[in-house]
Amino acid sequence: MSDEQKVQDELNEQATADAQADAPQAEASDELNAALAAANQDIADLKEQMLRLQAEMQNVRRRAEADVEKAHKFGVEKFAAEMVNTVDNLERALAAISGEDETLNAIREGVEMTLSGLVNGLAKYKVDVVDPMSQPFNPELHQAMSMVEVPGTEPNTVIAVMQKGYTLHGRLLRPAMVMVSKGAPTINENA
Secondary structure, X not given: OOHHHHHHXXXXXXXXXXXXXXXXXXXXXXXXXXXXXXXXXHHHHHHHHHHHHHHHHHHHXXXXXXXXXXXXXXXXXXXXXXXXXXXXXXXXXHHHOOOOOHHHHXXXXXXXXXXXXXXXXXXXXXXXXXXXXXXXXXXXXXXXXXXXXXOOOOOOEXXXXXXXXXXXOOEEEEOEEEEEEXXXXXXXXXX
């Protein structure tokens, strides 16, 4: 063998030995890269999960705040519904008191003061009167008790209020009971 060939064989053997020595290091490097990729994926998944949980908590907080606000606004709803019946009774009492008798005047004044105080107290808690006389019929706020033909009146106009309605913070507490006009029959002039 020539010296060149010996040198070549030695270089080949050295290259083979180096390749065999590098193989475990390459395998270890591949394993470390795979573990690093898996860890990075776990971190990304956990970050996404954390962001979703934070968003969910924020939504729960907003809903709870809205529920508390509604509870404050409408917590007096049942009480207010009972009090509007008392307002109706006081108004009926005023309508029943008639005459110029001094004793009746004193009673009338007392009932008027009581009614005024009750109405003002309800107004503080945003209980508003729905008195739709001469307004168009609104089924969201009014309950039609009957329909009557009234010449010269637009159809679906409230012509009488039998019982006032009430709202609490804009929400219907009790509908107004009303009589509504219906269109008068048209007279055929050609007949």
